[in-house]
Amino acid sequence: MHPILFTSTRCPHSLKTSMFLTERGVAFHRVEVDMKSKAHQRAPYTTQVNPNATVPAMFDREVKLGTALDIMLYVDRRAGDRPLFPEDAPQRQAVLTWIDKADRDFWDVSHHLYWQVIEPPADGPDAAEVARLNAKGHALLAKLDAVLDGRAFVMGDAITAADIALLPWVYGYKRFDLFAGETAYPNVRRWRDALIRRESFTSNYKVAGEPLEDFLARRVVTR
Numbered sequence: 001m002h003p004i005l006f007t008s009t010r011c012p013h014s015l016k017t018s019m020f021l022t023e024r025g026v027a028f029h030r031v032e033v034d035m036k037s038k039a040h041q042r043a044p045y046t047t048q049v050n051p052n053a054t055v056p057a058m059f060d061r062e063v064k065l066g067t068a069l070d071i072m073l074y075v076d077r078r079a080g081d082r083p084l085f086p087e088d089a090p091q092r093q094a095v096l097t098w099i100d101k102a103d104r105d106f107w108d109v110s111h112h113l114y115w116q117v118i119e120p121p122a123d124g125p126d127a128a129e130v131a132r133l134n135a136k137g138h139a140l141l142a143k144l145d146a147v148l149d150g151r152a153f154v155m156g157d158a159i160t161a162a163d164i165a166l167l168p169w170v171y172g173y174k175r176f177d178l179f180a181g182e183t184a185y186p187n188v189r190r191w192r193d194a195l196i197r198r199e200s201f202t203s204n205y206k207v208a209g210e211p212l213e214d215f216l217a218r219r220v221v222t223r
């Protein structure tokens, strides 16, 4: 039986997690959680799927996982060779640090610019906050561009969980002014454009699964 991955097409953490499973060659059944109606914040999702009230979540038989990092670490151990978290301890720690940076800093820019620029507050965007977020976004992209100079992936020649954790946020930056002009951040563009050509992106980006209600209706779920 395939693992069941609860995702939302609106959620970069979901894209990251489903990309991770595909990169590891793990087939899964996808269930769509309607975040627009806040289905993730109430029962039955919180009682039967994920008490954290967040997306993504995963069931693998009796194992239930409620964060993206838990899912990635679990799948990496289950899926055999070619891990996306390096075995070498310092390299592994570097990947974990990148994931943390993605979830804090790259997320901060993406999430808060979205709520300033794409769906602004009723009284309009806060200009000082937009300037802060743009400056932070440019600083992050400049650093990432330097890291990617002369290398295909963040850690070197091979894709790791660090690339997968960063991509959804960096990809989302195209909605803002952060990639203005044709020449800004050439190494980040090359890296991003190579990643979005991979099957792990094309087979998961904006792909909705079976509606949560349908899945729960045909299954008795216990915690």
Ligand SMILES: N[C@@H](CCC(=O)N[C@@H](CS)C(=O)NCC(=O)O)C(=O)O
Pocket (backbone or CB within 6 Å): 010, 011, 012, 013, 014, 040, 041, 053, 054, 055, 056, 066, 067, 068, 069
């Ligand atoms: N640390 C969690 C974060 C997941 C997360 O924040 N997901 C967002 C959607 S992309 C969410 O569920 N937010 C709660 C909400 O919007 O109420 C993880 O890695 O799974």
